[in-house]
Amino acid sequence: MSESAERFSWSASRVVTIGLNTFREAVRMKLFIAMTILAMCALASSFLFREFNFGSSELKFIADFGFGGMTVFGSALAVIVTAQLFYGEIEHRTALTLLAKPIHRSEFVLGKFFGAWATVACFIGMLTVCLVFALWFRETSILAEYPDEFEGGKRIVQYGEIVWFSVVQIFRIGILCSVVILFSTYATSSLFAMVMGVLVWIVGQLQHIAIEARGVVDSFILKTVYALASFALPNFHLFDVGEKLALGESLPSSVYFKLFAYALLYATFYLAVASASFNRREL
Amino acid sequence: MNSNRSIIPICAGLALLIGWAVTPLDRSIAERLGQDSEVETLRDLDSQFGQGLSVAILGGYRSVAANLVWLSMNQNWEQRDLAGTLGKLAFATSIDPRPELFWLNGSRIIANDVPTWVIGIDNTDLLVESAEGRAIASQFANRALGFLERSRVYHEQNPKIYIEEAMILWRKASDLEGAVGRFEQAIRAESPPYYAYRVYGELLVKLDRKEEALKLLESHYETLPDDSIEAMKPVVADRIRNLRRELGY
Numbered sequence: 225m226s227e228s229a230e231r232f233s234w235s236a237s238r239v240v241t242i243g244l245n246t247f248r249e250a251v252r253m254k255l256f257i258a259m260t261i262l263a264m265c266a267l268a269s270s271f272l273f274r275e276f277n278f279g280s281s282e283l284k285f286i287a288d289f290g291f292g293g294m295t296v297f298g299s300a301l302a303v304i305v306t307a308q309l310f311y312g313e314i315e316h317r318t319a320l321t322l323l324a325k326p327i328h329r330s331e332f333v334l335g336k337f338f339g340a341w342a343t344v345a346c347f348i349g350m351l352t353v354c355l356v357f358a359l360w361f362r363e364t365s366i367l368a369e370y371p372d373e374f375e376g377g378k379r380i381v382q383y384g385e386i387v388w389f390s391v392v393q394i395f396r397i398g399i400l401c402s403v404v405i406l407f408s409t410y411a412t413s414s415l416f417a418m419v420m421g422v423l424v425w426i427v428g429q430l431q432h433i434a435i436e437a438r439g440v441v442d443s444f445i446l447k448t449v450y451a452l453a454s455f456a457l458p459n460f461h462l463f464d465v466g467e468k469l470a471l472g473e474s475l476p477s478s479v480y481f482k483l484f485a486y487a488l489l490y491a492t493f494y495l496a497v498a499s500a501s502f503n504r505r506e507l
Numbered sequence: 508m509n510s511n512r513s514i515i516p517i518c519a520g521l522a523l524l525i526g527w528a529v530t531p532l533d534r535s536i537a538e539r540l541g542q543d544s545e546v547e548t549l550r551d552l553d554s555q556f557g558q559g560l561s562v563a564i565l566g567g568y569r570s571v572a573a574n575l576v577w578l579s580m581n582q583n584w585e586q587r588d589l590a591g592t593l594g595k596l597a598f599a600t601s602i603d604p605r606p607e608l609f610w611l612n613g614s615r616i617i618a619n620d621v622p623t624w625v626i627g628i629d630n631t632d633l634l635v636e637s638a639e640g641r642a643i644a645s646q647f648a649n650r651a652l653g654f655l656e657r658s659r660v661y662h663e664q665n666p667k668i669y670i671e672e673a674m675i676l677w678r679k680a681s682d683l684e685g686a687v688g689r690f691e692q693a694i695r696a697e698s699p700p701y702y703a704y705r706v707y708g709e710l711l712v713k714l715d716r717k718e719e720a721l722k723l724l725e726s727h728y729e730t731l732p733d734d735s736i737e738a739m740k741p742v743v744a745d746r747i748r749n750l751r752r753e754l755g756y
Contacts, residue, residue, distance in 0.1 A: 292568035455526025462536045482536050497518045
């Protein structure tokens with residue numbers, strides 16, 4: 225970092241400015257629009273696939289489709305958009321122009337993170353609105369057709385819990401975006417950052433299996449390997465609360481608070497490392 | 508080479524430290540959410556359906572994946588493929604244990620259909636007449652009961668599961684006392700269906716506990732609505748009259 229850059233103080237407003245610009249740039253990306261349309265089509269297809277639903281109630285089936293769309297498409301979007309937005313600046317040399325101004329590199333990292341995170345949060349928000357509308361629409365028709373199925377004519381879908389599910393997914397995406405930012409600060413191509421992001425997503429989703437395996441193996445070496453695997457990455461499986469919510473259960477606020485703390489801790493750590501790494505990077 | 512690579516070992520160490528530090532938080536969330544082991548589920552998914560379904564489950568399309576497995580199980584059932592049917596029954600319920608249909612239909616397949624496949628479709632009479640046939644029927648009845656037992660975690664207060672167990676104990680395992688216990692649990696569970704009382708009453712009559720059957724039906728009769736077809740109020744009234752006559756009241 226140059227000496228002149230060290231002289232000016234760190235500013236949250238610059239982070240916000242970079243974040244807003246990143247967000248504006250991201251929502252104009254064809255990829256974002258395509259993913260949003262694709263996820264909405266996937267949700268709409270639950271109406272077509274309901275004939276293939278043998279088990280759960282139709283409303284739960286639609287909710288599952290929506291939850292699936294949020295996690296799968298949301299995670300994919302988080303990885304691609306974050307890598308493109310961050311590494312794209314390095315690749316196209318626009319980061320040099322930006323960093324020539326009085327901007328700390330950590331401000332740049334945080335601004336890019338918040339911009340990417342806000343983009344995916346926006347995507348999840350839109351999908352949530354569509355899911356709530358789809359459930360409300362179908363529930364209203366079922367209510368009119370089979371009023372006896374609803375005790376006292378009361379609606380059974382807990383719309384508030386669906387919103388909470390979305391909030392939890394936004395926490396999860398926050399961790400994923402910060403991981404991709406971290407890899408982007410090391411990467412020599414955006415593809416590398418994307419591939420690493422996808423790998424972290426998959427491994428993080430399976431991380432609880434390493435925790436289980438650690439408890440059942442006897443070999444010290446295997447135990448150590450599983451311990452390293454389970455400690456090294458965040459456990460994304462913890463954010464899969466849709467199953468409970470779809471069962472009609474409400475989760476206590478302490479669970480949401482813990483999930484928030486978990487996400488905050490990991491995201492802060494990855495962003496701190498990303499800032500340290502980016503400070504040392506030769507552009 | 509980028510100079511930022513020099514901090515990789517420190518970062519890796521810190522990542523492990525954070526992972527270790529958040530373990531209690533991780534465990535407390537997992538325990539509260541009741542997240543179960545998925546090792547077997549994922550292994551079965553990969554071996555039987557390819558990795559596409561594993562990704563679907565990991566991504567949250569759980570009910571969709573379970574429905575596909577259930578659909579595939581029906582194909583095995585049509586072909587009377589014992590291993591395929593039982594494997595996929597267990598599998599569908601492990602992917603998505605929420606739908607009661609999976610448990611109820613699954614237990615019926617195990618208790619009713621599978622024994623006829625084992626003994627041969629032309630020898631179904633032997634399931635009642637021969638000792639070997641009865642042993643087969645009893646073996647699969649126990650297996651069906653074990654299958655339903657696994658649903659308890661998800662359907663603890665579901666009376667239909669208790670009724671299904673009672674019917675298997677009664678019809679397939681000839682354990683009438685066991686069936687009585689399950690009916691007791693069924694009518695104590697949340698919103699038991701009207702027919703649970705009627706069938707339970709018949710079982711008590713079969714066990715020659717007519718007094719108990721009468722008491723049960725009389726107390727049940729008082730709670731029945733007049734305008735519901737499922738409640739079958741006139742049928743219950745008839746049965747009460749017959750029982751009173753038989754008992755000499």
